[in-house]
Amino acid sequence: QTVFIPRELDANEPRVAASPDTVKRLAGLGLDVVVETGAGTRSRIPDEEFAKAGAVIGKAGDVAKADVVLKVRRPGEAELKGYKSGTTVIAIMDPYGNDAAVAALAKAGVTAFSMEFMPRITRAQSMDVLSSQANLAGYQAVIDGASEYDRALPMMMTAAGTVPAAKVFIMGVGVAGLQAIATARRLGAVVTATDVRPAAKEQVASLGAKFLAVEDEEFKAAETAGGYAKEMSKEYQAKQAALTAEHIAKQDIVITTALIPGRPAPKLVSAAMVDSMKPGSVLVDLAVERGGNVEGAVPGQVVTTANNVKIVGHLNVPGRVAASASLLYARNLYAFVETLVDKTTKTLAINRDDDLVKATMLTDGGKIVHPAFAKAAE
Numbered sequence: 001q002t003v004f005i006p007r008e009l010d011a012n013e014p015r016v017a018a019s020p021d022t023v024k025r026l027a028g029l030g031l032d033v034v035v036e037t038g039a040g041t042r043s044r045i046p047d048e049e050f051a052k053a054g055a056v057i058g059k060a061g062d063v064a065k066a067d068v069v070l071k072v073r074r075p076g077e078a079e080l081k082g083y084k085s086g087t088t089v090i091a092i093m094d095p096y097g098n099d100a101a102v103a104a105l106a107k108a109g110v111t112a113f114s115m116e117f118m119p120r121i122t123r124a125q126s127m128d129v130l131s132s133q134a135n136l137a138g139y140q141a142v143i144d145g146a147s148e149y150d151r152a153l154p155m156m157m158t159a160a161g162t163v164p165a166a167k168v169f170i171m172g173v174g175v176a177g178l179q180a181i182a183t184a185r186r187l188g189a190v191v192t193a194t195d196v197r198p199a200a201k202e203q204v205a206s207l208g209a210k211f212l213a214v215e216d217e218e219f220k221a222a223e224t225a226g227g228y229a230k231e232m233s234k235e236y237q238a239k240q241a242a243l244t245a246e247h248i249a250k251q252d253i254v255i256t257t258a259l260i261p262g263r264p265a266p267k268l269v270s271a272a273m274v275d276s277m278k279p280g281s282v283l284v285d286l287a288v289e290r291g292g293n294v295e296g297a298v299p300g301q302v303v304t305t306a307n308n309v310k311i312v313g314h315l316n317v318p319g320r321v322a323a324s325a326s327l328l329y330a331r332n333l334y335a336f337v338e339t340l341v342d343k344t345t346k347t348l349a350i351n352r353d354d355d356l357v358k359a360t361m362l363t364d365g366g367k368i369v370h371p372a373f374a375k376a377a378e
């Protein structure tokens with residue numbers, strides 16, 4: 001059976017769904033691997049490296065022969081025309097609010113898996129694309145913030161005088177936020193952080209940053225069984241805003257990462273808070289593609305306010321470290337594919353009762369099968 005790795009068509013997607021390492025591993029499972037020419041270029045993996053690892057270098061049309069397609073982004077309707085019915089497609093499907101695109105996957109007859117729905121259980125840790133990509137996004141957010149900031153981050157005591165350490169505030173300390181704290185600390189900043197989940201408090205402290213939050217009864221119950229944050233009440237949000245407003249006014253760089261699964265991102269920084277910051281301060285909004293945490297953030301742009309505060313809203317932040325992001329993403333996909341292949345027959349044998357399959361399968365046999373989307377489509 002054949003695995004095909006296409007070149008991503010989205011101009012804003014430099015990542016690729018395989019690496020030389022995973023090509024070798026996929027071949028080891030008994031699969032024939034075909035990589036579209038140029039698929040790895042923007043992740044600094046030339047065709048020759050894929051070929052050396054055992055892949056055949058092909059063209060876009062080879063998708064028609066594929067039993068499995070590994071991608072970064074969901075294939076669009078035009079792209080799907082090249083797929084044969086029954087093909088297994090594994091990608092970040094981003095189905096929320098994209099009903100027509102999900103319907104198109106079903107109509108094409110492909111078995112589509114949404115990697116971002118992988119349950120956060122021990123067995124699936126190596127398949128957790130949200131974590132692998134958020135970790136790099138958290139790192140890159142600090143790098144982007146530092147490069148827009150026109151002062152140094154570490155305290156520097158020199159013969160010519162002292163440069164004070166920058167104050168960095170991280171809002172939302174899941175995977176991205178924790179890496180942002182670690183990165184800002186490595187650069188010598190004085191770091192504070194906030195979150196609505198009590199578990200975050202200890203993690204922030206263990207990284208040497210100070211935790212700041214409204215720790216009321218609602219805070220104590222803000223973590224879902226899945227480990228994510230709940231959407232907080234209007235009352236809590238007001239208390240949180242009152243607490244953080246004064247703090248934000250004193251910060252040099254604010255990095256926001258707050259997300260709620262399946263919901264728009266919470267608004268954490270108002271226009272008034274942005275205006276309260278000193279000229280030259282920087283906000284980096286990692287949630288900008290999901291509605292944004294910062295008022296005035298524009299997807300894909302660096303906005304400079306009248307008061308000379310910059311609001312950074314880069315799209316696809318993991319893609320800004322594409323070479324690293326692709327290596328980790330490719331390994332996440334491989335770890336999942338390995339569970340779908342029968343080791344003796346060396347063919348695809350999807351166990352539809354497996355919890356990982358049940359959690360991630362979006363379409364199958366011409367239908368939308370994921371419980372969160374099947375009903376809405378009826």
Ligand code: NAD
Binds near residue numbers: 134
């Ligand atoms: P996420 O991307 O969904 O959200 C980012 C952060 O924003 C979260 O920490 C969340 O609590 C926070 N947030 C949401 N609303 C907020 C608000 N109003 N104000 C401030 N902060 C707010 O989260 P994530 O990075 O996916 O991580 C969620 C949890 O899952 C973390 O505890 C993480 O450590 C855990 N996790 C577990 C595993 C595993 O067990 N395999 C893997 C990865 C992550």
